[in-house]
Amino acid sequence: MKFKQHTTYPLTRWVWQNFLKVALIPLLVVELAFVGIYFVASEWSKNEMIDMIKSEAEEDMRESASREAEVISNQVRSISNATKLFQEEMKESFQQPISLDDLNQNDLNRLEETEEGLLYTDKDHPDGGAAIFYSTSGGQDREKIARLLKSEELMENIYNSQPLASSIYFNTSDSLNIIYPFVDKLEELESDLDITKYNFYFRADEDHNQNREQLWTPAYWDPAGKGWTFSSIAPVYNGDQLEGVVGMDITIGTIGDKIEDLDLPWQGVGMLVQDDAEILALSKDAERLLGVEALEDQEHGDSSTGDIYKPSTYNMLVHSQAKPLATVLVGQENGLETLEWEGEKKFAAWSTVEGTGWRFLIIVDESAVFEDVYTMNGKLVKIGALMILGLILFYIFFFIVLYRNSRKVSQTISKPLVEMNQMVTEIGGGNYFQRRRAFDIDELDETSKSIIEMGQNLGLSNKALKEAQEEIRSKEGDLRALVMSIDDVIMQLDRKGTYLNIWTNDEGKLSKPKSELLQTTIEQVFSEDEANLFMETIEYVNETGKAENIEYVIETLTGTRWFQGRIAPIIESSGEFQHFVLTARDITPLKEMEKSLRDAKEEAERASQAKSDFLSSMSHELRTPMNAILGFAQLLQYDSDHKLSPTQDESVEEIIKAGNHLLTIINDILDLARVESGKMSISIEPVEVSPVIDEVVSITQPLAKKRDIKLIVEECACHSQFVFADRTRLKQVLLNLMSNAVKYNREGGEITFTCHVQNDKVSFFVKDTGIGIVEEEMDSIFEPFTRVPSNDIVEGTGIGLTLSKQLVSLMGGSISLTSESGKGSTFWVELPLVDEPNNLSAQWYDQQNNAPVQFAEKKKVLYIEDNPANLNLVRRILETYEQIELMSSTTGEMGIDLAQAHEPNLILIDLNLPGIDGFTVLSRLKDMDETRELPVIAISANAMPRDIEKGLAAGFDDYLTKPIQVGKFMKMVEAHLFKQSD
Numbered sequence: 003m004k005f006k007q008h009t010t011y012p013l014t015r016w017v018w019q020n021f022l023k024v025a026l027i028p029l030l031v032v033e034l035a036f037v038g039i040y041f042v043a044s045e046w047s048k049n050e051m052i053d054m055i056k057s058e059a060e061e062d063m064r065e066s067a068s069r070e071a072e073v074i075s076n077q078v079r080s081i082s083n084a085t086k087l088f089q090e091e092m093k094e095s096f097q098q099p100i101s102l103d104d105l106n107q108n109d110l111n112r113l114e115e116t117e118e119g120l121l122y123t124d125k126d127h128p129d130g131g132a133a134i135f136y137s138t139s140g141g142q143d144r145e146k147i148a149r150l151l152k153s154e155e156l157m158e159n160i161y162n163s164q165p166l167a168s169s170i171y172f173n174t175s176d177s178l179n180i181i182y183p184f185v186d187k188l189e190e191l192e193s194d195l196d197i198t199k200y201n202f203y204f205r206a207d208e209d210h211n212q213n214r215e216q217l218w219t220p221a222y223w224d225p226a227g228k229g230w231t232f233s234s235i236a237p238v239y240n241g242d243q244l245e246g247v248v249g250m251d252i253t254i255g256t257i258g259d260k261i262e263d264l265d266l267p268w269q270g271v272g273m274l275v276q277d278d279a280e281i282l283a284l285s286k287d288a289e290r291l292l293g294v295e296a297l298e299d300q301e302h303g304d305s306s307t308g309d310i311y312k313p314s315t316y317n318m319l320v321h322s323q324a325k326p327l328a329t330v331l332v333g334q335e336n337g338l339e340t341l342e343w344e345g346e347k348k349f350a351a352w353s354t355v356e357g358t359g360w361r362f363l364i365i366v367d368e369s370a371v372f373e374d375v376y377t378m379n380g381k382l383v384k385i386g387a388l389m390i391l392g393l394i395l396f397y398i399f400f401f402i403v404l405y406r407n408s409r410k411v412s413q414t415i416s417k418p419l420v421e422m423n424q425m426v427t428e429i430g431g432g433n434y435f436q437r438r439r440a441f442d443i444d445e446l447d448e449t450s451k452s453i454i455e456m457g458q459n460l461g462l463s464n465k466a467l468k469e470a471q472e473e474i475r476s477k478e479g480d481l482r483a484l485v486m487s488i489d490d491v492i493m494q495l496d497r498k499g500t501y502l503n504i505w506t507n508d509e510g511k512l513s514k515p516k517s518e519l520l521q522t523t524i525e526q527v528f529s530e531d532e533a534n535l536f537m538e539t540i541e542y543v544n545e546t547g548k549a550e551n552i553e554y555v556i557e558t559l560t561g562t563r564w565f566q567g568r569i570a571p572i573i574e575s576s577g578e579f580q581h582f583v584l585t586a587r588d589i590t591p592l593k594e595m596e597k598s599l600r601d602a603k604e605e606a607e608r609a610s611q612a613k614s615d616f617l618s619s620m621s622h623e624l625r626t627p628m629n630a631i632l633g634f635a636q637l638l639q640y641d642s643d644h645k646l647s648p649t650q651d652e653s654v655e656e657i658i659k660a661g662n663h664l665l666t667i668i669n670d671i672l673d674l675a676r677v678e679s680g681k682m683s684i685s686i687e688p689v690e691v692s693p694v695i696d697e698v699v700s701i702t703q704p705l706a707k708k709r710d711i712k713l714i715v716e717e718c719a720c721h722s723q724f725v726f727a728d729r730t731r732l733k734q735v736l737l738n739l740m741s742n743a744v745k746y747n748r749e750g751g752e753i754t755f756t757c758h759v760q761n762d763k764v765s766f767f768v769k770d771t772g773i774g775i776v777e778e779e780m781d782s783i784f785e786p787f788t789r790v791p792s793n794d795i796v797e798g799t800g801i802g803l804t805l806s807k808q809l810v811s812l813m814g815g816s817i818s819l820t821s822e823s824g825k826g827s828t829f830w831v832e833l834p835l836v837d838e839p840n841n842l843s844a845q846w847y848d849q850q851n852n853a854p855v856q857f858a859e860k861k862k863v864l865y866i867e868d869n870p871a872n873l874n875l876v877r878r879i880l881e882t883y884e885q886i887e888l889m890s891s892t893t894g895e896m897g898i899d900l901a902q903a904h905e906p907n908l909i910l911i912d913l914n915l916p917g918i919d920g921f922t923v924l925s926r927l928k929d930m931d932e933t934r935e936l937p938v939i940a941i942s943a944n945a946m947p948r949d950i951e952k953g954l955a956a957g958f959d960d961y962l963t964k965p966i967q968v969g970k971f972m973k974m975v976e977a978h979l980f981k982q983s984d
Contacts, residue, residue: 033393041386051378059371060338062267063351063364068336070272071353071362074257077166078218078358081234081250084160084167085216088248089236091156092172096240100149109151118193121147126184132157133185137195140176150180157182160250168231168253172238173197174246191225200225206237206247214239218358221254221282230254232282257283270366275352277359279318279328291343291365292321331361340368418446425453434461491565491586494572497544499524499537502581510560511588528556540582543569547579553589564593626943628668629964630871632661636968637878661965686813688836689729691720691757691764697733699755702740711744712752720757724836725764731809732833735817736766738802739829743770746827762835769828775821783819857885861979862906864889866897866923867941868916872964876910876941879968880975892916894923901933908978909933913942913953921956928957937978941966 112123121136171181177197216236224231235249273284318328335354347368418441434457441447494503549570565586571579635657751771821827867873891897913920927933937959945963
């Protein structure tokens with residue numbers, strides 16, 4: 003159908019024409035912002051002003067407290083100075099002689115005496131004078147009365163110069179008191195009154211004032227009736243004799259009146275406090291603040307008993323409100339504190355009155371300080387409230403106008419929207435293709451077109467969706483078939499470890515039936531440790547986005563099974579992932595196989611250990627008789643006093659040769675056992691090649707000469723070259739190859755030894771012209787106890803090549819051969835070349851010296867051995883030394899006794915003894931003072947490396963294995979005996 007053209011205009015223009023004067027939200031936001039700024043600024047201004055005034059108030063209070071304290075300090079300083087002046091004058095008066103005759107007649111007429119013996123003045127001078135009180139408590143010296151009355155004029159002058167002073171006085175150690183101005187009714191005091199018990203006396207005595215300085219007393223009730231007082235006092239000494247104490251009184255009422263007259267800032271209250279927080283004086287306002295009244299009177303009762311101080315209620319520490327302030331005030335001379343007082347905040351400032359320890363304290367209400375600020379802030383709040391009220395009235399009118407316009411707008415737009423809503427409803431019901439509707443507003447008209455296009459697209463998408471669903475159903479069937487064809491279990495999990503879906507062809511591999519397992523969590527299926535492992539792995543996969551493997555064991559429906567799982571993220575099209583897939587494979591058979599392998603390995607290790615123990619035992623059992631055979635045979639050769647005949651010498655040589663051959667077999671078997679068990683000790687280091695070749699050739703040359711075999715050596719290419727090897731083991735391997743070349747060669751044959759350097763390797767070649775090896779036997783030639791068939795009888799064990807191959811492998815090299823039956827064989831060994839050797843292998847040569855060393859003094863040697871043959875062998879060897887005396891013992895206990903009694907120079911111990919063994923003998927010798935420092939050598943057929951290490955670790959100075967090599971034994975004995983001589 004052809005669409006009819008019509009004129010449209012933008013919705014923006016239409017709204018602009020109808021609501022040009024309507025801007026509700028921006029206007030409202032601006033107005034609220036201004037109101038908010040007003041109140042924020044007002045609050046900020048108030049806080050800033052409070053902070054400023056608070057700082058100024060604190061500074062003013064500090065200055066006020068300091069200023070008033072300074073005023074009081076100046077006044078009390080004047081009194082302190084006057085007290086010191088009076089003190090000095092009284093000291094001078096005691097230096098001058100005086101008697102009662104020097105007294106003025108008027109003063110004598112004023113003295114009266116009571117029946118109890120109390121002396122006092124009953125009346126004043128017409129022009130004013132001092133009062134005398136002399137109790138009977140300390141005895142009476144009437145000349146002192148004359149001396150004190152001589153100072154009456156001085157006391158008057160000092161008193162008149164101090165407006166704060168209520169009186170000036172002098173008290174003697176025998177309770178004679180002179181006080182100015184005159185005090186009436188002194189006769190009412192106790193006749194035996196002891197003035198030294200009052201603080202205005204004893205605080206200045208020698209026990210309490212060793213520096214003899216002027217000081218101030220606490221507040222007390224004056225026994226002379228002047229009320230609550232504190233005094234400036236100072237001791238008067240005549241040499242080292244304390245004659246009395248001078249003092250000037252200030253009544254608390256006088257200080258209180260001055261505090262009351264102070265003009266303190268912000269109607270503050272002031273008080274004077276001692277350094278122990280006791281209140282000395284306070285204003286009326288301070289009395290009301292603390293809830294106490296200034297003490298005007300006090301019943302002092304029996305004044306002879308001592309001072310009467312203020313009640314405890316006059317200490318700030320007993321008032322709960324004032325206690326926090328008092329606690330700080332006691333420890334600080336000056337300060338400022340903010341405190342809570344009966345729910346109100348107050349500022350307190352104090353300063354110390356110099357020379358007294360008193361604190362002048364000012365307390366001010368915070369409300370008084372900030373009164374002007376709070377008043378101004380209240381006015382600003384009222385202005386803000388009026389502004390808000392005006393805005394409310396304005397917006398009420400504005401909302402009425404806006405409401406009328408909004409209805410017109412809504413009616414204009416709502417009709418097209420209703421029609422479009424109808425179109426959307428029909429599309430939702432499946433009627434995707436709608437007819438075209440026209441609207442006057444561009445945006446609504448465009449929206450109508452979009453709805454129609456949307457319906458058309460939804461129709462096409464719906465068709466495509468149905469086709470896709472059919473395809474998905476087909477693929478899901480394929481996936482289900484695939485899952486059923488594999489043995490793995492596939493599970494879908496979320497981040498919390500909840501099972502969302504499970505695919506498996508065997509529910510027996512699950513811990514529960516599939517229907518029960520879905521929507522459960524890993525924590526509900528596994529133990530706590532395994533569940534934590536699972537959740538940690540999921541968290542790792544979630545953080546890295548990489549798959550991770552995990553092994554676990556679980557009790558399934560068919561029994562306990564091991565599984566290997568792989569957790570991987572399910573990545574969505576957006577690149578994010580919330581779910582994970584767990585693929586689990588049953589590895590129970592593999593675990594069972596691993597267990598079998600471990601069991602087999604442990605069984606093999608036990609067998610290897612048993613073999614090592616057997617070889618060690620056999621080595622010991624064979625070496626013990628070999629010790630006697632080879633030892634005595636060597637003695638026959640060493641015996642210079644009884645030379646052997648040629649036939650006997652040849653027989654002994656055969657015995658030694660056979661013994662050494664048997665010993666070589668034992669050593670080869672032990673070496674092979676150590677290599678196979680991994681206990682062979684190899685020391686790899688740079689080894690110079692030429693000296694090793696020379697040693698091997700020198701040893702092989704006599705053997706070749708006996709069979710008329712020509713030995714050709716070509717080693718110039720290896721001159722000054724080094725290889726990485728164990729020198730001893732390299733020599734052992736080359737000797738084995740050379741000796742085999744001699745043994746399996748023909749009479750009159752040849753042996754060619756060559757050395758080459760190529761490609762960072764050094765190669766040693768041993769070529770012979772012997773019987774050779776057939777090809778089928780070449781593969782087994784390096785196996786233990788394998789020997790090349792020969793018509794001649796060839797000595798050997800058949801393990802030399804096996805041991806050589808193992809040793810070369812341990813040194814990082816290789817051994818190979820070529821051979822041709824009837825023509826000979828070529829063996830070669832390759833080892834790593836050293837470019838720049840920095841450490842040469844040590845070279846040792848066994849220099850046999852047939853002439854025994856003789857000593858300058860007699861030496862004692864103790865041998866503890868239970869085998870008579872071995873004992874006889876050592877005795878025969880040591881008989882060649884004239885200075886050595888041999889002692890012997892067949893048991894360890896007897897050997898210990900001999901060692902303790904004779905303290906020999908050297909002790910030889912066989913380890914396998916009847917009773918206690920050699921290790922126990924050594925331990926006991928080391929525990930005794932006589933034998934602790936003696937050298938001890940172990941001689942044993944236990945020749946395994948671990949046996950030697952055990953012996954040296956136990957504390958033996960040396961370890962010699964059987965059979966004994968006579969030359970080595972003699973050198974060891976000589977070395978230890980010479981060390982003893984040093």
